[in-house]
Amino acid sequence: MVVRMRHNRSQTGQRRSHHALVAQKLAVCECGAPRVSHRACAACGRYRGRVVMDFAAHAAAKSARRAKKGDKAQASK
Ligand SMILES: [Zn+2]
Numbered sequence: 001m002v003v004r005m006r007h008n009r010s011q012t013g014q015r016r017s018h019h020a021l022v023a024q025k026l027a028v029c030e031c032g033a034p035r036v037s038h039r040a041c042a043a044c045g046r047y048r049g050r051v052v053m054d055f056a057a058h059a060a061a062k063s064a065r066r067a068k069k070g071d072k073a074q075a076s077k
Contacts, residue, residue, distance in 0.1 A: 007015075029035040033043035040046065045053035
């Protein structure tokens with residue numbers, strides 16, 4: 001016998017009444033994207049109106065790296 005089996009449907013339902021998932025409350029960033037409160041925006045990298053993560057610079061650096069790597073790969077061929 002398991003503890004679960006000693007409960008009737010009403011008791012099971014009462015226990016499960018607290019199991020519902022709640023949707024995350026999202027704030028709207030000044031850039032217009034939905035954003036989790038107290039977190040930097042994933043779209044523009046801003047927090048409290050200040051850019052704390054420069055995604056544009058990251059993307060530029062990444063594309064520069066890619067281009068460099070691509071040039072090397074083509075040169076070796
Ligand atoms: Zn934003």
